[in-house]
Amino acid sequence: MIKIDGNTIILRGRSMSYIMYVNECGDLLNFHFGRQLADEDYSAMKRECEEKLGYTSNVRSLDVYPQEYPAYGHSDLRDPAFEVVNRFGNAVAELKVKSLKVMSGTAPMEGMPSLFNGSGDAQTLEAVLSDEIIGLEVALYYTVFDGYDAVARSAVLRNVSDSAMTILSAYSASLDLPVNDYEIIHFAGAWGREREMYRTKLTTGMKAEIENARGGSGHQINPFVMVAEEGADEDHGGVYGFSLIYSGNHSTAAKVDQFGALRIEQGINPRQFRWELEPGGEFYTPQSVLCYSCEGIGALSREYHDIYRRDLMRSKWAGKTRPLLLNNWEGTYFDFTEEKLLSMAKAAKDIGLELFVLDDGWFGKRNDDTSSLGDWFVNYEKLPSGIDGLAEKITDLGLMFGLWFEPEMVNADSELYRAHPDWAIRVGEREPVEARNQLILDLSRDEVCEYIIEAVSKILSSAKIGYVKWDMNRQMADMPCLGYNHKYTLGFYKIMSTITGSFPDVLFEGCSAGGGRFDPGVLAYMPQIWTSDNSDAAARLKIQYSTSMCYPVYSISTHVTASPNHQNGRVTRLKTRADVAFAGTFGYELDITKMPEEELNEIKRQIKFDKTIRTLVRDGDLYRLQDPYTSNYCSWEIASKDRRRALLFSCKILSVANSKDKRIKLKGLDPSLRYVNTLTGEVYGGDVLMYRGIRIDYGTYDFATEIIEFSAI
Ligand code: GLA
Numbered sequence: 001m002i003k004i005d006g007n008t009i010i011l012r013g014r015s016m017s018y019i020m021y022v023n024e025c026g027d028l029l030n031f032h033f034g035r036q037l038a039d040e041d042y043s044a045m046k047r048e049c050e051e052k053l054g055y056t057s058n059v060r061s062l063d064v065y066p067q068e069y070p071a072y073g074h075s076d077l078r079d080p081a082f083e084v085v086n087r088f089g090n091a092v093a094e095l096k097v098k099s100l101k102v103m104s105g106t107a108p109m110e111g112m113p114s115l116f117n118g119s120g121d122a123q124t125l126e127a128v129l130s131d132e133i134i135g136l137e138v139a140l141y142y143t144v145f146d147g148y149d150a151v152a153r154s155a156v157l158r159n160v161s162d163s164a165m166t167i168l169s170a171y172s173a174s175l176d177l178p179v180n181d182y183e184i185i186h187f188a189g190a191w192g193r194e195r196e197m198y199r200t201k202l203t204t205g206m207k208a209e210i211e212n213a214r215g216g217s218g219h220q221i222n223p224f225v226m227v228a229e230e231g232a233d234e235d236h237g238g239v240y241g242f243s244l245i246y247s248g249n250h251s252t253a254a255k256v257d258q259f260g261a262l263r264i265e266q267g268i269n270p271r272q273f274r275w276e277l278e279p280g281g282e283f284y285t286p287q288s289v290l291c292y293s294c295e296g297i298g299a300l301s302r303e304y305h306d307i308y309r310r311d312l313m314r315s316k317w318a319g320k321t322r323p324l325l326l327n328n329w330e331g332t333y334f335d336f337t338e339e340k341l342l343s344m345a346k347a348a349k350d351i352g353l354e355l356f357v358l359d360d361g362w363f364g365k366r367n368d369d370t371s372s373l374g375d376w377f378v379n380y381e382k383l384p385s386g387i388d389g390l391a392e393k394i395t396d397l398g399l400m401f402g403l404w405f406e407p408e409m410v411n412a413d414s415e416l417y418r419a420h421p422d423w424a425i426r427v428g429e430r431e432p433v434e435a436r437n438q439l440i441l442d443l444s445r446d447e448v449c450e451y452i453i454e455a456v457s458k459i460l461s462s463a464k465i466g467y468v469k470w471d472m473n474r475q476m477a478d479m480p481c482l483g484y485n486h487k488y489t490l491g492f493y494k495i496m497s498t499i500t501g502s503f504p505d506v507l508f509e510g511c512s513a514g515g516g517r518f519d520p521g522v523l524a525y526m527p528q529i530w531t532s533d534n535s536d537a538a539a540r541l542k543i544q545y546s547t548s549m550c551y552p553v554y555s556i557s558t559h560v561t562a563s564p565n566h567q568n569g570r571v572t573r574l575k576t577r578a579d580v581a582f583a584g585t586f587g588y589e590l591d592i593t594k595m596p597e598e599e600l601n602e603i604k605r606q607i608k609f610d611k612t613i614r615t616l617v618r619d620g621d622l623y624r625l626q627d628p629y630t631s632n633y634c635s636w637e638i639a640s641k642d643r644r645r646a647l648l649f650s651c652k653i654l655s656v657a658n659s660k661d662k663r664i665k666l667k668g669l670d671p672s673l674r675y676v677n678t679l680t681g682e683v684y685g686g687d688v689l690m691y692r693g694i695r696i697d698y699g700t701y702d703f704a705t706e707i708i709e710f711s712a713i
Pocket of ligand 1: 359360471511512
């Protein structure tokens with residue numbers, strides 16, 4: 001998979017190759033990242049590289065070379081992959097290859113999640129580059145996995161001089177792509193409308209910086225970006241993916257240079273960043289996962305889904321079906337008693353659910369969102385049997401019991417804050433800004449992390465808790481120093497790896513005011529993430545559609561909630577809400593004790609159905625068929641890897657009189673097999689389903705959905 005052939009380094013995936021070259025000056029150049037090249041004769045590429053001259057007539061200039069980790073200020077004046085202030089007070093550098101080594105396994109990562117070697121087939125290239133004048137070494141890592149078209153990249157910056165240096169920026173990966181017409185696709189939004197998809201043409205001189213400096217990876221910008229060759233669509237064309245395994249401030253920057261080549265870089269956001277590197281010191285960047293598809297965006301998504309399912313999510317639960325849950329939040333908010341919770345849990349058991357989750361409001365004196373974050377001990381006034389007693393009663397019903405925490409935060413009105421006011425971050429004398437009445441605990445301090453680990457562990461060991469919802473409900477202001485956000489993020493990872501390591505049987509679900517931290521760093525510890533506080537089925541079409549661009553369907557947490565919807569007031573049918581939610585880890589979040597018999601019966605049928613399809617949703621291949629961003633329809637399909645089963649979901653968003661609905665053509669089936677619609681018994685050839693398509697009778701409703709399961713006979 002990785003071969004060093006003289007001065008050429010070839011990384012091979014299933015159908016892509018990533019080829020680098022060390023020229024006679026020792027520069028590490030990129031020859032090719034794209035569709036696999038069978039030809040091992042790279043002389044044409046070498047000629048092209050050697051012949052290139054820079055802007056200063058007869059001086060060879062890196063300004064025109066495609067590089068792997070470009071420095072700024074010597075001969076390349078484009079945006080650099082890193083900037084380090086050296087002992088001479090400037091930030092000019094020039095890196096030359098010092099050594100190349102192929103190792104089995106993955107790259108070293110300090111304190112940060114990364115792809116692990118799920119099936120033992122990973123290989124890593126270590127390319128050490130150095131600037132001897134300033135005493136800086138940069139080790140670049142490239143990991144490839146058998147059968148995947150992915151390259152995981154990271155860098156380690158090392159001070160090998162005897163004076164201190166200051167890192168101003170250090171991206172995880174930089175890639176120079178050849179002249180072409182490119183479009184950048186990014187995912188931006190806000191609370192309640194996370195990850196809306198945008199596609200923009202890149203033109204010379206324009207810099208697209210897809211970045212977030214709000215603390216967590218963010219509602220506003222997701223750390224996943226695609227670069228598509230113009231015209232590439234769901235099924236055709238060349239598409240590059242850049243996904244950062246990181247939960248803090250991030251940036252992906254793309255700029256077309258004066259000659260039309262594209263440089264794209266991804267990593268920690270340089271804004272408000274600075275890192276002192278003492279002599280002998282090292283700085284590790286997070287890992288950026290680059291994928292390439294020559295068959296459009298759909299294939300790129302399936303690549304990420306496969307690799308993240310196998311090599312990112314470490315939880316025991318990653319490969320297991322998840323319990324169907326009832327969460328009390330939208331059913332009761334803070335207004336609950338033990339009796340109420342037990343009545344909800346009993347009703348949940350009766351209709352076939354498997355997990356009851358107690359959300360916010362069980363601890364300290366928390367009856368609203370003004371107090372008690374930090375006080376992780378039970379409120380006996382509300383819950384006289386305690387968490388242990390309640391958990392016992394719920395598990396006795398035959399359900400798992402789950403609990404909500406928001407451990408990274410503190411309210412000023414809490415015992416924790418009164419005891420340790422200095423544990424909340426602030427900038428000197430400045431009064432810290434509160435958001436949702438809360439302050440942020442200083443996770444850069446060991447004693448604060450220890451407190452969180454102990455407080456959460458104590459509750460988890462004291463009761464039968466099988467599931468944890470780990471929330472984080474505000475953005476980060478008042479960062480006490482430059483580089484603080486990275487220190488905080490490392491603290492968060494330390495807490496997560498300790499707690500998930502100590503409680504390996506517990507299923508953790510990530511959350512951040514809905515989908516404010518839906519990123520691969522969180523997924524590494526928590527195999528499912530609450531996608532958005534906006535649970536309206538119509539809004540979820542777009543949210544789930546674009547979340548699936550990078551993230552596996554089964555990591556997308558989906559709940560059926562009340563109608564009218566609490567976030568946007570929309571009225572939808574129960575069927576619509578469930579049909580949308582089937583594409584994810586499924587559950588309910590409403591007061592089922594108040595529902596009419598007939599709706600409960602419908603829910604029972606939905607639960608029964610979900611139990612039959614959840615392994616397919618967990619393991620299958622996702623195909624997006626109709627795009628809610630550009631049409632009045634949203635359709636997706638999940639097909640089993642053996643192509644013998646498929647689940648088709650389709651929604652006609654607004655009702656149209658005398659409508660002309662297109663036939664839907666399925667994908668990923670076997671044209672020579674015959675499939676039965678498991679509900680109606682109708683039989684279709686695989687070729688008919690794929691090449692002719694089927695017509696759906698949606699009926700005359702807004703948000704009309706249909707879900708059909710096909711099984712090979
Ligand atoms: C956040 C979460 C919700 C819920 C509340 C509780 O907003 O996204 O699901 O847990 O906190 O306060």
